[in-house]
Each structure stands twice: as structure tokens, then as C-alpha cells.
Amino acid sequence: MIKPKVAILVVDGINCDQETVVAFQLAGGNPQKVHLNQLLQKKISLDDFQILVIPGGFSYGDDILSAKVFANQLLCRLRERIEKFIAEKKLVMGICNGFQVLLRMGILPWKMQPAEDCSLVFNQVGHFECRWIKLKINLTESVFTRGLEGGVMELPVAHGEGQLIFKNQEKLKTLKKEKLAVFQYCDEDGKIAEDFPFNPNGSIESIAGMCDLSGRILGMMPHPERFVLKTQHPNWRRKEEQFIPHGLAIFQNAVDYFL
Numbered sequence: 001m002i003k004p005k006v007a008i009l010v011v012d013g014i015n016c017d018q019e020t021v022v023a024f025q026l027a028g029g030n031p032q033k034v035h036l037n038q039l040l041q042k043k044i045s046l047d048d049f050q051i052l053v054i055p056g057g058f059s060y061g062d063d064i065l066s067a068k069v070f071a072n073q074l075l076c077r078l079r080e081r082i083e084k085f086i087a088e089k090k091l092v093m094g095i096c097n098g099f100q101v102l103l104r105m106g107i108l109p110w111k112m113q114p115a116e117d118c119s120l121v122f123n124q125v126g127h128f129e130c131r132w133i134k135l136k137i138n139l140t141e142s143v144f145t146r147g148l149e150g151g152v153m154e155l156p157v158a159h160g161e162g163q164l165i166f167k168n169q170e171k172l173k174t175l176k177k178e179k180l181a182v183f184q185y186c187d188e189d190g191k192i193a194e195d196f197p198f199n200p201n202g203s204i205e206s207i208a209g210m211c212d213l214s215g216r217i218l219g220m221m222p223h224p225e226r227f228v229l230k231t232q233h234p235n236w237r238r239k240e241e242q243f244i245p246h247g248l249a250i251f252q253n254a255v256d257y258f259l
Contacts, residue, residue, distance in 0.1 A: 001259065003028060003029055003030040003255070004029050004030065004050040004051060004254075004255055004257075004258035004259070005029075005030045005031075005032065005048060005049045005050055005051070006024045006029045006030060006031040006032065006049065006050070006051040006052075006053060006254075007031075007032060007034045007044075007046065007049040007051070007052050007053065008020050008021055008024075008031055008032065008033045008034060008053050008055060009034055009035075009036060009039075009052065009053065009054050009055075010033055010034065010035050010036070010055070011035065011036045011059050011060065011070055011073075012059070012060055012061075013057050013058045013059045013060050013061055013062070013097075014055055014056070014057035014058075014059055014097065015056070015057035015058070016055040016056035016057050016095065016096070016097075016223065016225060016226075017033050017055050017057075018033075019055075019223075019225040019226060019228075020053055020055045020095070020225045021033060022225070022228065023224070023225040023228045023247065023248065023251045024051075024053075024251055024254075024255065026228050026229075026248060026251070027228075027248060027251035027252040027254070027255045028252070028255045028256075028259075029051070029251070029254070029255040031053075032049075036073065036074075036078075039078060039081070040077055040078070046081050046082070046084075046085050049085075049090070050090050050091065050258050051090065051091045051092075051093065051254055051255075051258075052082075052085060052090065052091070052092045052093070053092075053093045053094075053095070053098065054070075054092075054093070054094045054095070054097070054098030054101050054102065055095050055096075055097070055098055055225070056095045056096030056097045056098060056158070056223055056225075057096075057097050058097060059097050059101070062097075062161070065104075065161075066097065066100045066120065066160075066161040067097050067098075067100035067101040067104055068104055070097075070101050071100075071101045071104035071105045072104075074101065074105055075105055075106075082107075086107075086216070086217065089214070089216060090216070091143060091144075091216050091217070091218075091254055091257060092107070092216065092217045092218070093144065093217075093218050093219075093254065094108075094218070094219040094220075095219075095220060095223060095224065095225065096157075096158065096159055096162075096220075096221055096222075096223060098219065099120065099209070099219035099220055099221055100120050100161065102217070102219045103118060103119060103120055103219065104119070107212070107217060108210055108211075108212060108217060108219045109175055109180050109210050109211075109212060110212070110213070111212075117166060117167060117168055117171040118164060118165060118166045118167065118171065118172075118175075119164075119165055119167075120161055120162055120163065120164055120165075120221075121161055121163050121165055122160065122161050122163060123159070123160060123161065123162055123163050123200065123201040123202060124163055124196070124201060124202025125196055125200075125201070125202070127160070128158075128159070128160040129157055129158070129159060129160070129162070129200040129201060130156070130157065130158040131156065131157065131200070132154055132155070132156050132157075132233075132234070133154070133155065133156070133157050133185060133198065133200055133208075133222065134152055134153070134154050134185070134186050134187065134188065134190070134198070135152065135153045135154070135155060135183040135184065135185060135186060135208055135209075135222060136152055136183065136184045136185075136186040136190055136192055137149055137150065137151050137152070137153055137182070137183060138179065138181055138182055138183070138184065139179065140179045140180060140181070140182050140211055140215065141179070141211065141213070141214065141215030142182045142211040142215045142218055143215050143216055143218075143253060143254065143257050144182075144211070144218045144250045144253050144254055145182055145250065145253065146253050147249075147253070148249055148250075148253075152186060152190045153183075153246040153247075154227070154233075154246055155222040155223060155224055155226070155227050155246060155247055156222065156223050156226050156227065157200050157201075157221060157222050157223065158223060159201070159221055162200065162201035162203065162221045163201040163202045163203050164201075164203035164204055164207050165203075165204060166204055172204065172205065175207075175210065176205070178213060180210045180211055180212070180213070181205065181207045181209075181210055182209045182210055182211050182218065182220065183207070183208040183209035183220055183222070184205065184206040184207055184208060185198055185199040185200070185203070185206040185208050186198065186206070192205075192206050193206060194206050201221070203221075208220060208221050208222055209221065209222070223247070224246070224247030224248075224250045224251065225247060225251075226247065227245050227246055227247040227248075228245045228247050228248040228251065229245055230243040230244065230245050232245065233245075
């Protein structure tokens with residue numbers, strides 16, 4: 001069985017690349033860290049990969065605006081190659097800073113001009129949030145959450161600019177109608193919660209992640225790569241049998257898509 005190849009795209013400031021590599025290894029994929037310069041210099045081709053992942057971190061120090069520099073580089077220098085990758089029905093995933101990249105490129109939620117309809121801005125609470133939260137998994141077309149719909153997932157967040165906003169409320173209504181909101185922040189009982197602390201950043205409609213219409217592109221603020229082993233959970237020793245590594249299923253779905 002040929003393992004699908006996964007390109008973990010890195011630049012200065014990305015710091016979740018190794019965790020993402022381990023997550024895909026555990027899921028049965030064949031991940032490889034790829035520096036942006038290797039693509040620009042054509043030393044490595046995206047054609048050789050089935051999954052493209054933009055991991056978390058603080059690309060270029062989040063100068064100007066989180067992920068803005070990284071997104072502009074991809075738009076200006078790799079846009080056609082990325083559009084070709086997507087057109088070939090391959091998978092794209094953006095985690096935290098990667099989600100910010102996908103929005104600022106305009107890849108999510110619809111193919112549009114960058115930041116035309118929605119954006120990720122500073123948390124309402126005014127500071128960086130780094131802790132565990134709960135997510136309701138909605139019924140969508142997302143390849144990454146197949147078989148998980150209706151469940152609740154516990155994952156860590158670590159961001160200062162994670163508040164999802166919409167400039168146009170009609171666009172938000174369209175997003176909901178087309179069922180593109182993959183994850184929503186929820187409380188301990190699995191009920192969607194818009195208030196802090198359950199919603200760590202104040203995102204509208206408590207949206208924590210979204211997919212495109214095809215379900216093959218996913219962006220999310222929480223970090224699934226940080227919960228692929230039960231021992232990564234801070235309370236795993238107390239109720240060991242309960243701490244199934246929730247994040248691993250997302251990566252397994254991505255790998256299984258090509259098997």
C-alpha cells in the first residue's frame with residue numbers, strides 16, 4: 001500500500017511542523033517538511049504530494065497582521081501551482097496560522113479576493129489564549145471529519161488572533177446555509193457557546209473551523225496535532241480510558257481519503 005505524501009509547508013516562524021509530521025506518521029501517511037524556498041526554487045514540486053498542510057506558528061513573526069506576509073508570498077509566487085493542486089482534488093489543511101493563511105489568500109470559505117468577506121482578528125479578550133477547549137463537530141462535506149459528525153472533540157488552542165468576523169452578514173448566512181462551519185466552540189455539555197471562556201476568542205457563531213464546498217479544504221484554529229497521543233492530555237492519568245486522542249482521527253481521515 002502506497003502511503004499518501006504530505007507536504008508540511010514551513011517558513012520562518014512556523015513552529016508546529018514537527019508535531020504535524022508526527023501526527024501524519026501515526027495516521028499512516030508519508031509526511032515531509034517542505035520549505036517555501038524549495039518550492040520557489042523548484043527543488044521540490046507540489047505535484048509529488050497528495051496533501052498540503054500549512055501548520056501553526058507565527059509565520060514571519062506575524063508582522064503587519066497574522067499570516068499576512070506568508071499569504072501574500074503564496075498568492076504572488078505560487079498561486080497557479082496551489083490552484084492546480086486544489087483542482088486535482090487533493091487535500092489542503094491549515095491549522096491556526098495556516099487557517100489564517102487560507103483566509104487571507106481567499107481560499108476559504110469561497111474562492112474570492114483575499115479578506116473580501118471574512119477575516120481572523122485579535123481575540124475579544126485582548127490577550128493570547130493557550131488552553132484546552134471543546135468543539136462540536138457539525139455535519140458537513142469535510143473529508144477530515146467523516147464519521148465524527150455530531151460528536152464533541154477536545155483540543156488545545158494557542159492564538160492571539162483567532163476571532164472570526166464577517167464583513168457581510170449575508171455571507172455568514174450563506175456559510176451556514178451551505179454547511180461550511182465544520183467546528184463550533186461548545187461547553188462541557190456539547191452545547192454551542194458564544195461566551196468566554198468556552199469561546200476563547202469571540203468568533204461569530206462560535207465558529208472554530210470551516211471547509212470549502214468540496215470538503216477537501218479545511219481550516220481550523222485549534223491544534224489537532226497536539227492531541228494525537230493520549231499522554232498529551234493534561235489529565236490523562238486521572239481517567240486514562242477517557243482520553244482517546246481526538247486529533248488523530250482528523251489526520252487518519254485525510255490519509256484514508258487516498259487509500
